[in-house]
Amino acid sequence: MFRADEVLEQVNELSHAQGVAPRTPIWIISAAWGETSLAARLPTRADLDVMEFGRISVIKTTARRGSGVIGGAVSENSPGKEGARRAS
Secondary structure, three states: OOOOOOHHHHHHHHHHHOOOOOOOEEEEEEEOOOOOOHHHHOOOOOOOEEEEEOOEEEEEEEOOOOOOOOOOOOOOOOOOOOOOOOOO
């Protein structure tokens, strides 16, 4: 289980362990059943493309090496670039 305060570091560690190349897009999909969605608990960051559908979170970021944190520039075509966090 991922916690909002650790999810980016955890996913980066997992991607590194699996040999994912830096700057590779990574999608995090989370469904919350008894609590607030993961997307609602993440800090707003320019390097995350976050969409929320009720309690289902879809988070796009990129793999990084070394820092323990994932993220990268959001492309100009990313639907979440303007900071829209909710699609519902």
